[in-house]
Structure formats: structure tokens, C-alpha cells
Amino acid sequence: MMKQYGKGALHIHTRKEMVDLVVADGHARGIVARDLISGEITSHEADVVVLATGGYSNVYYLSTNAMTSNCSAIWRAYRKGAWLANPSFAQIHPTCVPRTGRHQSKLTLMSESLRNDGRVWVPDQAGDKRPPEQIPEAERDYYLERIYPSFGNLVPRDVASRNAKAQCDAGKGVGGNGQAVYLDFREALERLGHQVVEEKYGNIFDMYRQITDENPYETPMKIYPAAHYTMGGLWVDYDLMSNIPGLFVLGEANFSDHGANRLGASALMQGLADGYFIAPYTIQNYLVEHHHDQFSSAQTSFRDDTQAAEHRYQSFISNRGENLSEQFHHQLGSVMWNHVGMERSAPGLRQAIADLQQLATDFQGQVRVPGRTNDLNEQLEKAARIEDFIALGELMARDALNREESCGAHFRVEYQTEEHEARRNDEQFACVSVWQNQEATVPLNLQEPLVFRAVTPQTRSYT
Numbered sequence: 519m520m521k522q523y524g525k526g527a528l529h530i531h532t533r534k535e536m537v538d539l540v541v542a543d544g545h546a547r548g549i550v551a552r553d554l555i556s557g558e559i560t561s562h563e564a565d566v567v568v569l570a571t572g573g574y575s576n577v578y579y580l581s582t583n584a585m586t587s588n589c590s591a592i593w594r595a596y597r598k599g600a601w602l603a604n605p606s607f608a609q610i611h612p613t614c615v616p617r618t619g620r621h622q623s624k625l626t627l628m629s630e631s632l633r634n635d636g637r638v639w640v641p642d643q644a645g646d647k648r649p650p651e652q653i654p655e656a657e658r659d660y661y662l663e664r665i666y667p668s669f670g671n672l673v674p675r676d677v678a679s680r681n682a683k684a685q686c687d688a689g690k691g692v693g694g695n696g697q698a699v700y701l702d703f704r705e706a707l708e709r710l711g712h713q714v715v716e717e718k719y720g721n722i723f724d725m726y727r728q729i730t731d732e733n734p735y736e737t738p739m740k741i742y743p744a745a746h747y748t749m750g751g752l753w754v755d756y757d758l759m760s761n762i763p764g765l766f767v768l769g770e771a772n773f774s775d776h777g778a779n780r781l782g783a784s785a786l787m788q789g790l791a792d793g794y795f796i797a798p799y800t801i802q803n804y805l806v807e808h809h810h811d812q813f814s815s816a817q818t819s820f821r822d823d824t825q826a827a828e829h830r831y832q833s834f835i836s837n838r839g840e841n842l843s844e845q846f847h848h849q850l851g852s853v854m855w856n857h858v859g860m861e862r863s864a865p866g867l868r869q870a871i872a873d874l875q876q877l878a879t880d881f882q883g884q885v886r887v888p889g890r891t892n893d894l895n896e897q898l899e900k901a902a903r904i905e906d907f908i909a910l911g912e913l914m915a916r917d918a919l920n921r922e923e924s925c926g927a928h929f930r931v932e933y934q935t936e937e938h939e940a941r942r943n944d945e946q947f948a949c950v951s952v953w954q955n956q957e958a959t960v961p962l963n964l965q966e967p968l969v970f971r972a973v974t975p976q977t978r979s980y981t
């Protein structure tokens with residue numbers, strides 16, 4: 519893309535945000551965008567629309583994602599009829615700098631590679647508040663090595679995350695709020711020496727030290743799971759086209775097969791494959807058949823959608839609420855983390871749906887957006903994104919409630935083996951769970967069956 523930009527073949531609107539998808543006669547025909555500097559709302563007509571707008575981990579408020587990552591593009595497309603698939607599949611990464619209070623606005627990922635040499639442990643006794651150096655070897659629980667002797671600290675992300683949570687829930691968590699476990703390099707430093715460890719992990723150790731003011735060469739790191747990647751997204755076919763003809767979705771924004779498999783796969787690989795090898799060909803194929811299409815309702819759709827966007831932004835400003843959208847984001851994150859996070863249960867998910875419906879109502883009545891629409895106004899941008907996040911959160915809870923099994927990143931406490939591993943139900947849930955918006959009522963759930971010809975899915979076991 520940047521090559522084309524360099525040649526002058528492409529114009530990039532770096533300070534514009536897509537705020538709606540324009541659909542005419544059932545086809546994606548363009549977008550409505552807001553200029554982030556002037557606030558001007560404009561519409562843009564196109565032969566196809568390609569969304570590559572990333573994931574929605576910030577629905578949890580704190581995540582490893584950039585703070586501006588948001589769900590609005592895919593959510594607006596969903597409102598216009600695009601299907602959303604597997605929205606509840608969210609990956610929680612085990613190796614992040616822990617939460618320390620309400621002052622944090624994002625969490626930092628420590629590299630997954632650290633678990634190659636670092637050993638994860640907690641004190642044997644719940645409530646042990648001694649500094650790590652004062653806890654003798656015999657009083658430490660290297661729980662991953664104990665529970666999973668053949669994989670040890672290298673168990674997959676969801677397993678490592680859930681076990682960290684279990685230790686903290688049992689009162690063995692460390693750090694000020696008991697929401698962390700140790701990742702200890704003492705043994706690696708003895709075995710490999712300071713220089714080798716520095717060559718392998720020096721930059722990450724430096725970053726950790728700058729954030730926490732603790733030196734991981736001398737004292738164990740503290741880590742805790744954090745929301746990191748979302749495997750759900752807009753449904754696409756093998757051409758990466760959504761169910762709305764002319765709307766293509768790439769990268770983390772789509773649900774795609776590669777992303778769904780991310781517990782053992784690479785998101786960046788998916789993004790590269792989508793952008794280099796798939797979309798350039800499939801979009802061409804679409805254009806061959808459709809570039810002469812005439813759309814009778816196009817003019818009306820562009821006019822109506824532009825006016826609707828202007829009205830939406832104006833109504834945020836006109837609202838006489840008390841609370842900034844940040845506060846609602848906090849509340850949303852707390853509901854999502856507690857009920858739609860690493861472990862889910864039917865009562866918790868029902869509670870989440872009720873809480874989020876209430877939060878959506880409170881948001882509508884109580885949000886305060888200072889400033890003006892026709893100006894640089896980060897509060898206004900944020901309000902629109904949080905409104906969309908709250909609605910998406912409810913859909914995630916619905917999806918998680920619907921899926922009465924545990925599998926991959928989705929762990930329902932009711933469906934686990936005696937060893938606390940995910941218990942699948944392939945007879946009923948070997949499917950993509952697809953949601954279709956219905957404005958006035960609950961969304962419709964469609965199921966796209968998954969057919970396995972070469973291998974049969976099996977319950978994982980790492981013990």
C-alpha cells in the first residue's frame with residue numbers, strides 16, 4: 519500500500535475515522551467518515567469496501583492493545599447487516615505486566631518467549647507476603663511444572679492464564695493486590711549466565727524495569743494475564759468477503775479460520791496472507807463482475823447515513839449527563855473481565871448481559887461529552903467508541919452463554935474435565951457461531967457447521 523502511496527496512486531486519509539458503512543441495494547458502496555481534526559462528516563463512494571480495522575480487546579478496558587484500538591468499524595458494519603462470528607473468542611495472554619490500580623490505561627505485554635527460560639511460581643501458602651528472596655525453595659509452588667510435568671512453563675496461553683488466575687483466586691497471588699504470579703529467571707541466570715540471558719531477553723527486562731522499577735536480574739518478574747487478541751470478528755468467506763457483497767474484511771477484524779486457531783498460530787501471518795495473497799485476487803474477481811453495477815438507492819443511502827452520523831455526534835454533545843465515557847469504559851471492562859474473561863459461567867454471563875443492558879441505558883442518559891462536534895474532540899471520538907463497545911460486550915456475553923461447552927479460549931466452568939481442562943461438545947458446537955443483527959430484538963444466532971475430514975477434534979490434555 520505504501521508503495522502505491524509513494525507512486526501517487528493512492529490517497530491516505532490519516533486523520534479520518536470510518537463511522538458507518540453505506541449499503542445500497544444490498545451491496546457495500548462506501549463509508550461515512552469523520553475528520554478527527556475538523557469534525558467534518560463526509561461520505562466516500564467506492565466499488566468495494568475493505569475493513570482492516572483490528573481487534574476489540576479494549577472491550578476489557580485494560581488490554582495489551584493500543585489505546586485507540588476499537589470495534590466501531592466492525593460494529594457499524596454489523597448494524598448494517600454484516601454477520602459477526604464467534605465474538606466471545608478472546609485470547610487472554612498470560613505474560614503481561616499486572617494491574618496495579620485504577621490509574622493504568624493499558625497493560626504491557628512481556629514477550630511470550632520469556633516462558634522458555636523463566637519459571638512460574640507462587641508461594642506454597644496462601645497469604646504469604648514475604649518478599650520472593652525470603653521464600654525458600656521448598657516453600658515455592660512451581661505450579662505449571664507440577665501440574666503439567668511434560669509441558670511445564672510452556673503450556674499454551676489459555677492454560678497458563680487460567681492457572682495463574684486459579685492460584686490468585688486461592689489466595690496465593692503476589693504483589694500488592696494479590697493479582698500476580700512470579701516469573702523467575704534465577705535458575706536461567708545460574709545455568710546460562712548473565713550475558714546469555716541479557717542477549718536473549720535484555721530489551722524486555724529493560725522495559726519491565728522501566729515500568730515497574732524492579733530489576734528482573736535480581737528479583738522475579740511479576741506477571742498476570744491480560745486481554746490481548748480477539749479471534750471473533752466479521753464473518754467472511756474464503757474470499758474474505760462478508761455476507762454483504764462488496765464488503766471485504768482483513769486481519770484481526772475478521773473471524774477467519776487462521777485467527778480462530780490462534781492458540782497455536784500467528785495473527786501477523788494471517789494479516790500478511792490476507793493482504794498479500796488473498797484480497798488482491800478475490801477483490802479483482804468481485805470487481806470483474808460488479809464494477810458496472812448501478813445502485814438505485816445509493817444516493818438516498820449516502821444522504822441518510824451521513825445525516826444519521828451527524829445526528830449521532832450532535833446528540834452526544836447535547837446530552838446533559840454527568841459522567842465522561844471513560845467511567846463507562848471502566849465499568850464495561852470490569853463486567854467483561856469478571857464475567858466474560860478467562861472463565862465464564864451461565865449465571866455470570868446472564869448477569870453480564872443484564873449489567874451491560876443497564877450500562878447501555880445509563881450511558882445514553884448520563885454520558886457527558888464536552889466541547890463541540892466541529893472540532894478536534896477526543897471525548898467525542900471516545901463516546902462513540904464506548905457506545906459501540908458496550909453493545910459488542912453484550913453480544914460477546916450472549917455468544918459465550920450460547921456455547922455450552924469449553925473449547926480453546928472459551929472456558930465455561932460447567933464444562934470441564936476432572937483435571938480442569940476444557941470439555942468440548944463437538945456434537946452440538948462444532949460450528950462457527952454467527953450473529954445477525956435485528957434492530958428491535960435480540961440478535962439471531964446462525965450456525966455454520968465445521969466439517970473435519972482429515973483429523974477429528976479431541977479434548978486436549980497437557981498432563
Ligand SMILES: Cc1cc2nc3c(=O)[nH]c(=O)nc-3n(C[C@H](O)[C@H](O)[C@H](O)COP(=O)(O)OP(=O)(O)OC[C@H]3O[C@@H](n4cnc5c(N)ncnc54)[C@H](O)[C@@H]3O)c2cc1C
Nearest residue numbers: 535536570571572573582583591627769770771784785786
Ligand atoms: C503487544 C502486541 C504484541 C503482539 N505480538 C504478536 C506476535 O508476536 N505475533 C503475532 O502474530 N501477532 C502478535 N500480535 C497480534 C497482531 O499484532 C495483531 O493481531 C495484528 O497487528 C492486527 O493487524 P491488523 O492490521 O488486522 O489490525 P491493526 O494492526 O490493529 O490495525 C488496524 C488499523 O485500523 C485503524 N482503525 C481502527 N478503526 C478504524 C476506523 N473506524 N476508521 C479508520 N481506521 C480505523 C487503526 O487505527 C489501525 O491503524 C500482537 C499484538 C499486540 C497488541
